[in-house]
Amino acid sequence: MPGQQTKIGVMAPGSRIDAAVAERVAEVAAGLYPDRAVELVFHPQCFLSSGHFAGGDAVRAQAFLEIANDESYDALWFARGGYGSCRLAEDVIPKLTEAARSKAYLGYSDVGTLLAGLYKEGFQGLVHGPMPGDINRAGGDAAVGRALAYLVERAPDTLEAGVSAESKLAAFNITVLSKLLGTPFQPDLAGHVLLLEDVSEYMYAIDRSLFHITSNPGIRKAAGIRLGRCSDIPPNDPDFGQSEEEVARHWCEKSGIPYLGRADIGHDVDNKVVPFGQLRVA
Numbered sequence: 001m002p003g004q005q006t007k008i009g010v011m012a013p014g015s016r017i018d019a020a021v022a023e024r025v026a027e028v029a030a031g032l033y034p035d036r037a038v039e040l041v042f043h044p045q046c047f048l049s050s051g052h053f054a055g056g057d058a059v060r061a062q063a064f065l066e067i068a069n070d071e072s073y074d075a076l077w078f079a080r081g082g083y084g085s086c087r088l089a090e091d092v093i094p095k096l097t098e099a100a101r102s103k104a105y106l107g108y109s110d111v112g113t114l115l116a117g118l119y120k121e122g123f124q125g126l127v128h129g130p131m132p133g134d135i136n137r138a139g140g141d142a143a144v145g146r147a148l149a150y151l152v153e154r155a156p157d158t159l160e161a162g163v164s165a166e167s168k169l170a171a172f173n174i175t176v177l178s179k180l181l182g183t184p185f186q187p188d189l190a191g192h193v194l195l196l197e198d199v200s201e202y203m204y205a206i207d208r209s210l211f212h213i214t215s216n217p218g219i220r221k222a223a224g225i226r227l228g229r230c231s232d233i234p235p236n237d238p239d240f241g242q243s244e245e246e247v248a249r250h251w252c253e254k255s256g257i258p259y260l261g262r263a264d265i266g267h268d269v270d271n272k273v274v275p276f277g278q279l280r281v282a
Helices: 019-032 057-068 086-095 098-102 109-120 132-136 140-153 174-180 203-215 244-255
Strands: 006-011 038-042 075-078 104-107 126-128 168-173 192-199 224-231 259-262
Touching (some): 019 132, 075 140, 086 109, 104 109, 104 140, 109 126, 109 168, 109 174, 126 168, 132 140, 168 174, 192 203, 203 244, 224 244
Parallel strands (some): 006 038, 104 126, 192 224, 224 259
């Protein structure tokens, strides 16, 4: 936080990262905060390998709890996406202590399941935004720097343009949100503006997921939907014939949820920061 050292713990709930990623992110942090205002701690679990995962489920869950329940950490920064968060949620959320409620949790993509489950339990420091793994993208230093600037300074220029103290927001990957609806981790999003994005999904899959999302009774109580970037859409044979925005408008009209335009989030280096809930003004 401003004026004091911020201790940030990093763990990988899904796939692993290479040690080189941690080194490069640490270099960015040191360059931005040469006064040692940031203590960045990568849990050793980040670098483990167990098939697809950064260690087995129990190992990843333990790493999450070690950081979340340690009051010396100000934030838990998820290392990267990659499937795996849903395999931890039921085990870790009931074991969180009061110390876990006082910190920020920042990530996006597959991490949305954990953010949703924590939001349902009343956690207030939840944030959709860049992760250390984004350093591997062209221009990734900017994305990592944006996340650090939010975690350390709550810098206003890191925020997506629609973030304000006047509205409640939540941001998710389209596919991840679709899959968690109807599970114990679905939060109450009534009155929220939902910012949705996706990557590497066929248009028919995006269409199907938006059908599922907008058909959910809880989601139909949302204040509206804004569509982030849907990138790397594979070609469909035959061509789907509609863009992601046309599909979003279609399902919003069918469901009665207001379509509120585009959002500046996505699987890219321009991914802006979206705190869950209502922005708290100091």
